[in-house]
Amino acid sequence: MAASKQGFFLSFEGIDGAGKSSHIDALARALRQAGRTVTLTREPGGTPLAEQVRTLLLHEAMDAHTEALLAFAARRHHVGHVIAPALARGEVVISDRFADATFAYQGAGRGLDWSVLLELERITLSGFGLNPDAVLKPDLTLWFDLPAATAAQRLAAARVPDRFEAQPEHFFAAVAGGYARRCAEDGARFARIAADADRPGVWQQVLAAVQAHGLLEGAA
Numbered sequence: 001m002a003a004s005k006q007g008f009f010l011s012f013e014g015i016d017g018a019g020k021s022s023h024i025d026a027l028a029r030a031l032r033q034a035g036r037t038v039t040l041t042r043e044p045g046g047t048p049l050a051e052q053v054r055t056l057l058l059h060e061a062m063d064a065h066t067e068a069l070l071a072f073a074a075r076r077h078h079v080g081h082v083i084a085p086a087l088a089r090g091e092v093v094i095s096d097r098f099a100d101a102t103f104a105y106q107g108a109g110r111g112l113d114w115s116v117l118l119e120l121e122r123i124t125l126s127g128f129g130l131n132p133d134a135v136l137k138p139d140l141t142l143w144f145d146l147p148a149a150t151a152a153q154r155l156a157a158a159r160v161p162d163r164f165e166a167q168p169e170h171f172f173a174a175v176a177g178g179y180a181r182r183c184a185e186d187g188a189r190f191a192r193i194a195a196d197a198d199r200p201g202v203w204q205q206v207l208a209a210v211q212a213h214g215l216l217e218g219a220a
């Protein structure tokens with residue numbers, strides 16, 4: 001019987017237009033080719049209930065507290081029904097955004113108090129692992145760091161904006177600052193990807209970060 005593999009939780013983060021989506025599927029494919037079972041998911045969303053919350057968050061006007069409470073409620077359902085069970089089965093979980101997005105968008109972007117978000121994170125995400133006091137965090141977060149002006153140029157050419165993507169450039173500069181703060185507070189978990197590189201250059205950085213954690217060794 002093959003040795004059982006340990007679960008690994010990987011999140012992709014960055015402002016809208018940073019280029020995450022261009023690499024998530026490729027990474028899942030590469031991990032599957034290397035013999036791993038991969039659960040690919042996203043936030044807000046990831047369960048039928050949380051996908052309904054996503055529709056509300058992206059399309060209904062609301063204040064920042066309501067956004068954060070809905071994001072964390074959806075996240076708890078997502079962790080309980082999808083992420084924690086997949087990790088317990090030894091799978092690699094890749095989530096397109098996780099809790100750092102709430103700190104960046106609702107905290108730095110919309111001005112919600114950082115300590116309130118830390119408390120919501122603690123209440124919502126503890127009790128899932130073996131240690132009931134531990135807050136569930138990704139093992140590795142790939143943070144696509146891109147100047148807000150560059151992301152805006154990319155998005156203008158790409159798609160019809162949702163409620164967040166329609167925000168002005170200074171909002172995304174603040175959101176990027178929120179990601180930088182989370183990275184400064186928990187540096188070992190983060191790999192900063194210089195997302196202004198061309199696609200092959202970004203992919204090489206993604207690969208290197210994942211390999212540094214013992215996944216995909218030898219892939220090029």
Ligand SMILES: Nc1ncnc2c1ncn2[C@@H]1O[C@H](COP(=O)(O)OP(=O)(O)O)[C@@H](O)[C@H]1O
Pocket residue numbers: 014015016017018019020021022023154155157158195196197198199202
């Ligand atoms: N390295 C890159 N250089 C230039 N354009 C890119 C790069 N990566 C992605 N793009 C383009 O930028 C836009 C946003 O990329 P996307 O992957 O949808 O970003 P995100 O998922 O982070 O919002 C898309 O039109 C995409 O084709």
Ligand SMILES: Cc1cn([C@H]2C[C@H](O)[C@@H](COP(=O)(O)OP(=O)(O)O)O2)c(=O)[nH]c1=O
Pocket residue numbers: 016021042043044058071096097098099101102103105106162164165
């Ligand atoms: C997870 C999360 C996302 N968001 C925002 C960030 C994005 O603008 C939006 C949806 O993210 P995303 O899936 O990246 O959008 P798209 O499918 O258009 O690429 O929700 C928050 O404001 N708070 C959160 O907690």
